[in-house]
Amino acid sequence: MADSWVNSAEGIGADLHLELAGSGGRRAALIDALREAVRGGRLAPGTGLPPYRSLAADLGVARNTVGDAYAELVAEGWLTARQGSGTRVAARAEPLDAHARVPVKAPARARGPRHDLRQGTPDASSFPRAAWLASYRRALQQAPNEAFGPGDPAGRIELRRALTEYLARVRGVRTEPGRIVVCSGFAHALRLLFPAVLQGPLAVESYGLGFHRELLAAASVRTVPLSLDEDGARVGELGRERGVLLTPAHQFPTGGPLHPERRAAVIDWARARGGVIVEDDYDGEFRYDRKPVGAVQGLDPERVIHIGSVSKSLSPALRLGWMVLPERYVDAVLAVKGEREAWAGVPDQLALADFIVSGSYDRHVRRMRQRYRRRRDRLVAALAERAPHIEVTGVAAGLHAVLRLPPGTEQSAVKAAVWQGVALDGLGDFRHPEAVTAAPDGLVVGYATPAEHAYAAAVDALCGVLPPV
Numbered sequence: 001m002a003d004s005w006v007n008s009a010e011g012i013g014a015d016l017h018l019e020l021a022g023s024g025g026r027r028a029a030l031i032d033a034l035r036e037a038v039r040g041g042r043l044a045p046g047t048g049l050p051p052y053r054s055l056a057a058d059l060g061v062a063r064n065t066v067g068d069a070y071a072e073l074v075a076e077g078w079l080t081a082r083q084g085s086g087t088r089v090a091a092r093a094e095p096l097d098a099h100a101r102v103p104v105k106a107p108a109r110a111r112g113p114r115h116d117l118r119q120g121t122p123d124a125s126s127f128p129r130a131a132w133l134a135s136y137r138r139a140l141q142q143a144p145n146e147a148f149g150p151g152d153p154a155g156r157i158e159l160r161r162a163l164t165e166y167l168a169r170v171r172g173v174r175t176e177p178g179r180i181v182v183c184s185g186f187a188h189a190l191r192l193l194f195p196a197v198l199q200g201p202l203a204v205e206s207y208g209l210g211f212h213r214e215l216l217a218a219a220s221v222r223t224v225p226l227s228l229d230e231d232g233a234r235v236g237e238l239g240r241e242r243g244v245l246l247t248p249a250h251q252f253p254t255g256g257p258l259h260p261e262r263r264a265a266v267i268d269w270a271r272a273r274g275g276v277i278v279e280d281d282y283d284g285e286f287r288y289d290r291k292p293v294g295a296v297q298g299l300d301p302e303r304v305i306h307i308g309s310v311s312k313s314l315s316p317a318l319r320l321g322w323m324v325l326p327e328r329y330v331d332a333v334l335a336v337k338g339e340r341e342a343w344a345g346v347p348d349q350l351a352l353a354d355f356i357v358s359g360s361y362d363r364h365v366r367r368m369r370q371r372y373r374r375r376r377d378r379l380v381a382a383l384a385e386r387a388p389h390i391e392v393t394g395v396a397a398g399l400h401a402v403l404r405l406p407p408g409t410e411q412s413a414v415k416a417a418v419w420q421g422v423a424l425d426g427l428g429d430f431r432h433p434e435a436v437t438a439a440p441d442g443l444v445v446g447y448a449t450p451a452e453h454a455y456a457a458a459v460d461a462l463c464g465v466l467p468p469v
């Protein structure tokens with residue numbers, strides 16, 4: 001059994017874990033442990049070992065013991081000792097099983113499609129690195145020491161204040177910092193809410209993200225599909241469900257906003273039945289026509305859980321989002337989060353707070369909105385010219401378009417796209433398995449994903465795979 005573990009980084013710039021075991025004395029145990037570390041490949045040829053002094057202190061053994069162990073391993077050829085460069089693992093010291101090993105090829109880089117028109121990702125090459133770094137630096141400089149302790153599960157107050165102001169100004173959300181809980185994005189919010197805080201059955205739009213339906217199914221929540229038409233979800237179909245999940249700003253994926261009368265009707269339903277509306281505001285900032293579409297939450301903050309994240313506006317890699325809660329759910333959600341923040345890193349939260357308060361977020365969203373609008377216009381123009389029989393819909397907002405196809409051609413168009421290296425989704429991929437009505441055939445084309453320089457070629461390739469008249 002091991003009687004001592006050390007973890008020494010001094011002198012080698014990396015952790016060194018040594019297990020001193022056995023009954024043959026400290027010197028022999030140390031020799032065995034070091035030999036095993038070299039033989040097993042944990043200490044690679046050329047790696048520097050810690051100075052005698054620090055390893056001895058870490059292990060609680062005499063400095064001579066370490067010196068003797070090193071000398072023994074130098075004599076055996078495992079280590080080399082040279083004046084000025086300390087003790088290192090010998091260049092020839094090969095791991096015991098080196099010859100038995102199957103040669104490991106450098107992992108092939110996963111080759112993505114040539115043209116990535118999948119929905120779901122913003123242009124990763126446009127991440128505002130300099131502005132984010134400036135916010136991060138300021139946030140770290142100004143953060144009080146307590147910010148580096150365990151995080152508050154509600155989220156940093158700086159961020160919740162910034163979000164309160166931002167969401168009111170940009171999305172018409174009515175709230176206060178005490179009703180905001182920071183999370184790592186929409187999917188995380190669903191996991192926090194279901195099943196601990198909310199239970200099914202839950203009405204959902206008949207077309208939506210399968211991943212979210214799977215999360216709900218995993219939480220034993222039965223989802224009931226609501227039909228869609230040009231005014232969005234038919235909320236008149238709502239009955240005894242306990243809640244409804246909607247994408248009111250930009251129905252995902254078909255693309256229209258929820259009609260004002262339906263917004264009012266869904267609030268009426270929630271009030272009459274004691275139901276709750278879960279609002280997924282996934283790309284609420286990207287609206288291109290002049291009509292602003294505010295959050296449904298603004299109509300009744302006590303009936304709507306409003307959820308947003310930076311996944312579309314900045315990057316899905318940041319894993320930062322927020323839930324704006326009716327007061328009655330705040331404690332229950334915090335109870336699910338536990339005593340300490342376990343998901344959203346505090347420095348990132350502080351950086352986002354600075355990013356918002358300094359105006360960088362507004363500037364970035366404005367710049368990206370212009371860029372995505374130009375892309376949308378190029379897509380629409382290219383299709384008008386090269387495939388005028390294909391109708392483009394859902395393009396007043398968001399980062400994707402829906403191309404309506406002639407009946408019966410969706411599957412073959414998706415296959416043709418795969419053959420031509422164009423990644424995109426068929427509309428049918430998003431259909432709820434119990435949906436009563438099917439939308440016409442269509443392709444969901446994300447126009448944000450390619451880098452700027454790759455976009456023209458992607459649109460060109462897309463036009464080449466569309467079914468003829």
Ligand SMILES: Cc1ncc(COP(=O)(O)O)c(C=O)c1O
Pocket residue numbers: 120121184185186187188209247252280282308309310311316321
């Ligand atoms: C419909 C929909 N909701 C929400 C999100 C955001 O998800 P998350 O915040 O978990 O990254 C996305 C992102 O792609 C989405 O497509």
